[in-house]
Amino acid sequence: MSSVGNGDGCCAGGSDGGQRHVLAVDDSSVDRAVIAGILRSSKLRVTAVDSGKRALELLGLEKKDVSMIITDYWMPEMTGFELLKRVKESSELKEIPVVIMSSENVPNRITRCLEEGAEEFLLKPIRPSDVSRVCSRVLK
């Protein structure tokens, strides 16, 4: 069985020693549980919400606290791409790194997201190694 490097605290602790806070956005309860589990195993504090709307509400309240947003692409009402755009258009939120997840490998979708400012585009099913890699790069 493959061993996953998830206990090394690669994503743990900001400069103030506190846990980094990641906002996970996915309309699927299964995928929310999986991504939350992966993030927590990387010693990150996680808030998981089911829509872009809820994500923006939370960001309005806790923007300084959120170190990274990881969002599904395909969600009803507001897609992950639309959420990405709203974050990058906001002077208060635009510095927060955004990672997009999708179950579909659509090249022009990936390009659009990266051009809009996404840090990375991950294909589902998300694996702990994907998250470790992203966190090591994004959460310095």
Place this chain on the structure above:
Amino acid sequence: MALHISSAPPISAFHHLLCFFFHDTYPEMEYASSLQRQLASMKKNLFDQGYLDEQFYQLEELQDESSPNFVEEVVTLFFRDSSRLVANIDQALQKYPQDFRRLDNFMHQLKGSASSIGAAKMKNECTSFREFCNKENREGCLRSFQKVKKEHAVLKQKLENYFQLLRQDGPVDKATRSGN
């Protein structure tokens, strides 16, 4: 006639004595290892027969003392959502004219969740269904959906049996035993 004297070293006899002692005094140890063998065999079958794939192992790796039932919780969520989606698809298939886009949307969700827990056979049947959907082939969708429902029901039963046995194994053993 020469008398045969056992040349077995003393440690061997001691070992036998120890086994007898522990078996007699701690029968639950034998029961625990028998349970673990059953679990390992069950899991191996689930993988060998293609019901589960690597993603399931990835989820198991996330289990620890702080979330000892993580996989069962995720699987429970899956069957809660998937049962709803299967019912939605069933209903949508009864409508005429067929809304293939809506069907595909439901199946996209089902396939995604199946993939996230490593439900390989289900994922493959969902893919077949979506191919029929894209071609707007209603008969194909109906046939394919029967297979999706069958795989869903079979996986549910098999995983229920697996987790029932796992619960008997106890959280301490799960936390300290290395994954396989």
